[in-house]
Amino acid sequence: MEDLNIKNVTLEKPENQQRHRTEDFSSSKSLVVRRGAPFKIKLQLEGRPFNPKIDSIRIRVMLGRLYVVMPVTFSRKVSTTHWKAFMDPESLDPINPSIFISSPASASVGCYRFQLYLYTQGKQRKRVLGRFVLLCNPWCQDDTVYIPFEDQREEYIQNDSGLLFMGTAKTLVARPWSFDQFEPGVLETCLNLLQVSPQHQRNRRRDYLNRNNPVYISRVVSAMINCEDDRGVLKGNWSGDFKEGVNPSSWTGSGDILKQWAESGYSPVKYGQCWVFAAVMCTVMRVLGIPCRVVTNFNSAHDTNDNLVIEEFYSENGKKLNRSKDSIWNFHVWVECWMTRRDLGSEMDGWQVLDPTPQERSGGVFCCGPAPVKAIKERCIDLVYDVPFVYAEVNADIHMIVLSGERVLSFSKDTERVGSFICTKAVGYPRHQNITGDYKYIKSPTSTISSRASTVSDDSTLNRGSSRSVFVALNLEKPPVAGEPIRFAVRVINKQRIPKKMKVHMNAQAKEYFNSPSDTFWENHGVITLAPMEDTILHDQILPAKYEDVVGDDLINLAVVLEDLGSQERVLASEEFNIASPQLNIQVANENSIVPHKKQTATVTFTNPYSHPVRGVLTVAGAGLIQGKMLFRMPPLCPGGTVEQSITFTPRLVGTKMLQANLSLASMRTNIRGFKMVSVNRA
Structure with missing residues (x-):
């Protein structure tokens, strides 16, 4: 009788990774699979066909020095608690048999090595097969990370x-x-x-x-x-x-x-x-x-x-x-x-x-x-x-x-x-x-x-204050936008039946999100007279020239303190806010017919809203769309001017992808951003 040998082993990477929802890891040299589900390897034998009566196979799976050895059986029943390897007896090809390997749903995450041992006629032959990466499996009900809704799995696992x-x-x-x-x-x-x-x-x-x-x-x-x-x-x-x-x-x-x-x-x-x-x-x-x-x-x-x-x-x-x-x-x-x-x-x-x-x-x-x-x-x-x-x-x-x-x-x-x-x-x-x-x-x-x-709740008491005799509230008249004045209103109510004379102190400071504000960059002081029980509103504004070179990506802390010149009482109202940056506009040509490996064109547009010229560096990136990043230098752009930058990209992966652009301005501590969701369809 001829000797039975293993000539070759293939890991069936495309088929396995599609089944395990890991096909987007296509750039990895390793087979990537998820625990609690079987994956297939295919053997190419030489010498003679595989005979289940006299031949047997064992598989050794190793993670570091930990290992498990399992016989290849002919039972298709998969266990989610133990490692198992089996052949499907109904579709067994004696020359090129397929083996399914199933890990428990509680297997450790990592890069595994595995070996195959063939026993025939009292002889043992070992074949080193290679490696596979095992990940958690939110699609498997027995996995501790199982999440029951497909749209959530797409968002929280697959979305790049x-x-x-x-x-x-x-x-x-x-x-x-x-x-x-x-x-x-x-x-x-x-x-x-x-x-x-x-x-x-x-x-x-x-x-x-x-x-x-x-x-x-x-x-x-x-x-x-x-x-x-x-x-x-x-x-x-x-x-x-x-x-x-x-x-x-x-x-x-x-x-x-x-x-x-x-x-x-x-x-x-x-x-x-x-x-x-x-x-x-x-x-x-x-x-x-x-x-x-x-x-x-x-x-x-x-x-x-x-x-x-x-x-x-x-x-x-x-x-x-x-x-x-x-x-x-x-x-x-x-x-x-x-x-x-x-x-x-x-x-x-x-x-x-x-x-x-x-x-x-x-x-x-x-x-x-x-x-x-x-x-x-x-x-x-x-x-x-x-x-x-x-x-x-x-x-x-x-x-x-x-x-x-x-x-x-x-x-x-x-x-x-x-x-x-x-x-x-x-x-x-x-x-x-x-x-x-x-x-x-x-x-x-x-x-x-x-x-x-x-x-967004507006219950906070921070933007209003009250004492025994005076109420004050500070409110932005509209969300601040770069290049426009910051307009706000201060409402003051005299709660007593006597007239009042009050000092009004207004103060604006730039503020990083994690820190106390820096020095004052704008302030205004004045005196108002209130009739008994009077309710009045003071309007004021901070012009762009005052904040553009100070604030950048930072926030603003705006505060007003009212000082009652009669009683010496003081009451505080405060508001912290950011100035909405302009957005980069991204338009993609033929966006309804985008497929992998076909060159596409997009245009990034920026209009300068600031009161002075700006210049900077534009960076364009997109996972699954662009390999690496594209960099473009933007020449000085006058106030109100518009610049367009055309780019080309070739999608690599199917699905909804994000094309994003970032303009870093040289003269300001500001990054202008924009993004466009791009649907890449199967060809």
Whole structure:
């Protein structure tokens, strides 16, 4: 009888990756599959046909030094709790048989090696087959990351672009971001992130065993996105000095950051701030197969002494003072990941907060979460991990104090401003989704997805103040837009039946979202006389020439202090807001007939709204549409002038993709952005 030998083994990559919804990882040399589902390999035999009565096959699967050996059976019944290999007896080809390998739904994530052993006539022959990458499987009901709706799986696993929300609760800014999870090298870098982690370096066997659990994986990734305790991806910088690296506002996607980190030998990339940390973590989690979304908490409290109170101090002229270690960030960005919490009980399943921005240590390491969103809403602050910290970020009270030297002139309290609006990108649409009600009980219900005007609460007491004798309210007359005056109104009511003479102090300061305001760039002072019980409105404006060279991408803190010259009482009203930047307009030719590998044309248009000429560099990118980036220098453009830039791109992947453009202005600290969703259809 002839010897039976294995001539060749093919991994059937296109078929397997289509079945496992990993076909977009086409640039990876490895077969990429998801746990809890079978994949197929095909053997090419020589010598004679395979005979099940005298021949048998075993497969050895290895992750590091961990391994499992399984016989190839003829039972098609797949187990989601054990490794299994089988041939389909009904479609068995004795010359080119196919073998299906199925992993348990709780298998560890990582890059596996596998070998095939053929036993025939008392002889053993070994064939080294190669490698496959195993990811979590949100399509498998037995996987702890299973999410039951296909549109959510498409959004939170497959979508390689999105929107990050910034600004303020009343004036949201949607910043396009490219997650890049299917770009060349990103999968390998995300897997290497787990290998570089301290947990893996300390005890590789334990790390491999624990990688079956998304709770463990998410804590490792949360710590590895920042570099404070390890060889993490990003170095944070909130100083304003970015000479040794990249301004966080200049990043447009995760791919460049992860690529730079890998190519540098895992030295931290400079620099990141909260939305960059969160967006890069979202990329890593989506690559690993764990559903993930980026979340913005507006008016996020940083409570350093755990008393759920944030103190804000103002001078008697309305200038905000840097007097407290506590702070409120206009917005703070983290991620949520979807998973079962078997360690806490089924009532804590679902979305979990994870925050890779280095703020506080958790278990001795700069990471945060996973904290169940349900635990935050119900104030279950005795649960792991970091529920009290996140609870304070969305629920602290604000105490506002007006000082003259060390003397307190007025005091007021705001219980609504912190965590006033929490949102994420809507499933399938380029707009925000209000998820405030997931984190806290709110006074009046709002729709899950609605317009900005109807979702943002205006209950905050910060923009109005009151004393025994005077009421003051400060309101913008319309959302501020770059190149236009900032118009606002101050309403003053005399609550007493006697006339009053009052000093009015108005003050505007530029403010970074995470910091106290800088020096005053505009102020106005005056005196008004109020008749008994009079209700009056003062109108004022800040001209573009006053703010254009000061504010850039920053916010504005506008405050008014009324001083009663008779009683010496003072009352404060304040408002923080951003100035809406102009948008780049992107038009794509023949956008209804876009298919892979066919060249397309688009036009990017910019009109200068500013009161002086501008110039800069235009960057165009798009995951699945453009390999790398396109750079164009824009010559000086006079006020009111328009410039057009034509670009060509060749789509690589099917699906809805984001074409995004970013114009970095040389004379201003401003980035002008725009994006266009592009549908790439199958040819």
